[in-house]
Amino acid sequence: MKVLANFVQKNGARLDLSLPSERSFTYNKGVNKKQKTIFHMDGDAFFVAVEVAKNPKLRGLPVVTGEEKGIVSALSYEAKALGVHRGMPIFQLKKQFPQVIITPGDYASYARYSTKMFDIVRRYVDDVEEYSIDECFADLTGLDKPLKMSYREIAERIKKEIIEELDLSVSIGIASTKVLAKVASKWKKPNGLTIIEPENIPDFLLNTSIEKVWGIGRQTTEFLRQRGIRNAHDFISKDIEWIRDTLAEPYEVIWHELRGLSLKEIDPRPKTKYSSMQRTRSFHPATNDRVFLLSQLSKHIEDACAKARHYELSTRKFSFFLKTRNFEYFTYSLSLSSPTNAPEIFISLVQRYFDEVYRKGVMYRTTGVNLFELASTSVSQFDLFGDGDRAHKFEQIHKQIDSLEDKYGKKVVYLASTHHARNRGVKGTEVDDLDRDILFL
DNA sequence: TCTGGGGTCCTAGGACCC
């Protein structure tokens, strides 16, 4: 039995394994004064819904997206009703459910619809936190007066406008905290609107199993279940001291939020900056081909660096990893003397240290790279003494290539070390590709 | 020399999310 690392230090002798004896919970009235009204909205089967909005002939049919990934990444309610589930391999889907319509993901469209959907919310409230492509939070506190509508009416208007203008349906939850608003929006799906009033918190939580709570995942669910905590109400019935002594700090925040005390702020700042970027790819069958694996890593670095340059971000820190057929990770982390976003620098390091993680007899299923601690590329960060000079030259070259590619379309130019990965499985195209592409390094 | 008590900074890796 694996114990969650976060718990290791604290779950010594003093565990209380008993069930909470009292199942009644009284809402803390002191909190009422600063009662907030938090709104959470969640797109219903969003990716697939956009496919249907683009092509209404698909309405009412079992549809999934994710063809290019090889697994079902989103599915319509009709597909779900058949027994299709997220993560199901496409080949298996085809065999088992030949009637299901499979589409490739069209992320540009999803992003467009997402923006439009959030803009409708912004007609009513200025500060909207775009939590993911199909989910947002907003603080509606006090808006009922100036808008001369109840909170329910505001939510109904938003739903109506999204359906009429975008042909999409959403589910909305309203409660006094973000965690509760998430519980509410999940309560009825699709096309739901659920409001949790403070006095109804216990009822909702008694019917919310612990793993459904935002922030409580598989490991913590298992840990809590062993201690008799099955639903969210069991969780909030524990003393705060018990939570503090047994779990890590984020769970204390969840405990308060579930009781109605708002601690998680709405953060409306646009997420244009990334603090890390990663690129990974799995393949099957698993392989031990050293050249192939290196070439995959090269491609990942090239792609991640292209994105980093697009956002004008650089870093000194990066890592690469191989994942074995048995899902074991072997990671190698590196620090440079100065930040860069030139792939040549990272690739030469991967080539140098690859054998620190690679083993001859082992079969690998995934490769990946991670750039982290990304920061704005600053003009004045020349490193005249170290590797920075070399990196700087490459950065200049890439700047030129990037602007060329913007003009003439994507990926005309790529690194020679990536060639193998980009042409895998396409037979008889090698010569053509060499003709068309400019290779360097 | 077999031995402190503390602070800070960094890293690796885990858990979680969609």
Next chain:
DNA sequence: TCTGGGGTCCTAGGACCC
């Protein structure tokens, strides 16, 4: 359910310092 890809945040513990 034999498991894709892209993120964020947290924390224990080591390194280093006085």
